[in-house]
Every structure is written in structure tokens, then in C-alpha cells.
Amino acid sequence: MVEVTFAQLQGWIMAFLWPFARITAFLAASPLWGHSSVPNQAKVGLAALVAMVIAPVVSLPDVPLVSWAGVGIMVEQVLIGIAMGLVMHVTFAVVMATGEFIGLQMGLAFATFFDPGSGTNLVVLSRYLYMIALLMFLALNGHLIVLEILATSFDTLPLGLGGFNAGGFEMLARYGGTIFISGMMLALPLVGSLLIINLSLGILNRSAPQLTVFNIGFPTSLIVGLAMMMVLMTDIGRFLQGLFANSLAFMRDLLDALAPMT
Template structure:
């Protein structure tokens, strides 16, 4: 077995493993705290070992340019994984919009995956999104995207830093995330806006009724009812969001590859 391994290409293997480690540091599902760090490193090592025998390996030598290539590999993995996470974060942004109208914004929960505070409805929808991705083998497609990144961005090729198209692409993707979040929040936020209008009319016509006492539980009941009704609509949006995440990753890698 040792005779089949070319130890002269160990620097190339380190480049492959650096990109995969950077991917797993920011990609959804793989980057969460629930996955132990030892498992991430071990999985990255064996995945890099498989890719070492499948992707084209150039002749790489340890010199001053090699450390720049290491930095480039880490930057590619972090940038593409972070962009995928930003697109998927539209779920939590939509949950924040909904919680603000429901009155749940006063209480957040700790997201065990990231350790950050998350809105209640946003965390609920985000868990459904992760379950949907796992149910349709979306994590396999993510790994597939990591594999095909070597077709767009070669190991010995630097990124086109002078080209501003990838910066504009990231800004456009960030803008798209807010549009998706707004579309997801519109059904519930719109219904709650109508409830606010109805409560305002009731407060003017029936001054004896304390709308501040009645309004909060009424808005919570209406929001949960609409959430149950619109769950099919949300599943369709989650499907489109996952497809958007994959196409966004591929588009950024194509821009990086020139």
C-alpha cells in the first residue's frame, strides 16, 4: 500500500484537506456544534484521501507560493460555505419577522447548532428545514458540491481578486436572502397586520374592551393557525431555498474559477 502512495504529492493532499476543512467549518449541517470536532477532522481526512485519487493533482512544491495556495484554499472553503449558510439563514430572518408581529420577539432561544440566540418560530422552521435537507439527502448534494469545486477551481490556480463580479454576486445573494425571508414571512405577517387593524377598529367602537389584554393571545392564536395552514407553502419555499443554496454555491465557484 505504501508503494502506491506518492509522498512527493503530500503538499497537494494538504491543499485538498485545507479546502475540505474550511468547507466543513462553515457549511450548514456539517459545521454545527452537535458534530464533534474530531469527527469533522477525521471525515475531512478520509474525504480528502478519496479526492486525492479522483481529482487532477498538479505538481506542487513547498515554497513561498505554496503558503499563498493554502490561504487560497481556506478562503475558497470559508467563502462558499459561508454563502450557503447565509442563504439558508433566510429561514431565521423570516422567523424573526414573524416573532416580532406575534409578540414572541421578547423571548429568544439558544440555537444548539451555532450557540447564538434565535427567534422561536425561526428556530422551529429552521429545524424543519434541516430535517427536509436530510430527508432528501441534501447533505450528499452538499458533499457533491465540495467534490466538483475542484473542477471549477484548480489546486494550483489563484483567485481572480481583481475581478469585482464575485463581490457583486455575494451582495446579490445576500439581497436574495432577504427577499426569500420576506416572502416566507408575508402570509403570517399580513394576517397579523389585519388583526391589528381589526383590534384598532374594536378599540374605537368598544372602548370598554381592553384590546391590550385580548390582542396578544388573539395574535398568537391567529399566527399559529395560519402557520399550520401555510406549512405546505413553507415546504415548497424550503425546497426552492435549498435549490437556491446549491446554485449559489456553484455560481460563486464558477466566478472563482474565472
């Protein structure tokens, strides 16, 4: 007859519960698995499966499960998972910001629809570029690399850290500037071309006031914008590949930065 002691049962629960908290927080905060269209049962099931795989190799601290220290460890795991998920959110927000910039210059800022994932109205171009980036991320096996980083994070940030390095959270906050920097870099060729057209139409309006610039300018901006979008699509794969590589490298650096200084 197999006998299980209370200490063994508590060890098994801790080896599953604490990694499960980190993984669940990451899946809930990430844009791929945390989307509202993904059933909650699938999120919890995937988190439980990964936690059971990781549990045998996770080193456990000598802390009782039902204690204030145990609650602190649970909060630590949730914060780590959310921080990793925010990195992925910032990465995909780059292409959404690009769609906002381009749509504003093309005159398509009014072409919006309700996005159930974010609960807000999104520009059509933002949604279009977001789906391309998401499919490209899956094609490059980015989701598998992220799960690998999540699994190896238990070596960089083991259970029972007792605190974080504040510089890691500052590093995460500064990474939010990537949305505007990379988003404008991707949209700059198209935005620059449309800006030249708008300046030309402004000069034309001053030189020939009898012409209705609005009737000429909107179709011109739309046609040139669509033509430039076709050119942009030929090189967007290289840009997204570099963006994903930088974000995954930053995620590893963030885990190292969050480790408390000895």
C-alpha cells in the first residue's frame, strides 16, 4: 500500500501551484494566449500542463505553503508572469501604432470597428497589421521560443527570491518607448510620402483657389497610400523578424535584471 505523508503532499502542491501561478499570469497577460477569443479552460489547461512538466525540475524553498511567506512567493510569481506578458504586448502594440499613424495620414482614421479583444474601436489598418504580425510570429516559432524562455525563467528567477531589483521594472517601463520608436520607423516611408503630397496640395490650393483640394486630395492620398502599402508589405517580414528577435532578447535581459543583486 502506497502511503503519502503530509510533507510529501505539501511538496507536490507547492511544486505545481507556484509555477502554475507564474505561467497563468503570463498566459493571461500575453496577447496571443490572453486573447478573449481563447477559452479560459484552454488557458488554465495549458498552464497546468506546462506546470506539471516543469514541476519535477523546480527547486522549492523551505517555506510552508500556508504562510505569509508562501503568499509572498505567489505574488512574486504573478508579477514575473505579468512582466513577461507586458513585453509581448509592447511588441505587438508596435504594429498597431503603425496602423494608427498610416491610417491618420491616408484619411482612414474613421474606418474603425469594435475589437472584442481590447474592448475599443481600432483602425482597420491596425487590425490588419496586427494579424500579419501575429501570423508571422507563429510562422517563426516565436510562441515556442517564448515558452522556452518561460520554462528557463525558473533558473534565472527561482522560487522564493525574497524581492526584485527595482532596475528591472524601470527597464520594462522604458521599453514601452519601443511602441513609438519602432512604430514610427515602420510607418515613416509611407507617412513621409503622404506628407509630401499634402504639402503639394496645400501649395496647389494657394496657387489655384478655384480647385477643390478636398475632392482631389482624398483620392490621391488614398491611392498613393495603398500603393505604398503594397511596397511596405514586401519588406515587413524582415522588419518583424528583427522586432521579434529584439523583444525575445529583451525578455531574457529583463529576467536577468529582475534578479536581486547579491
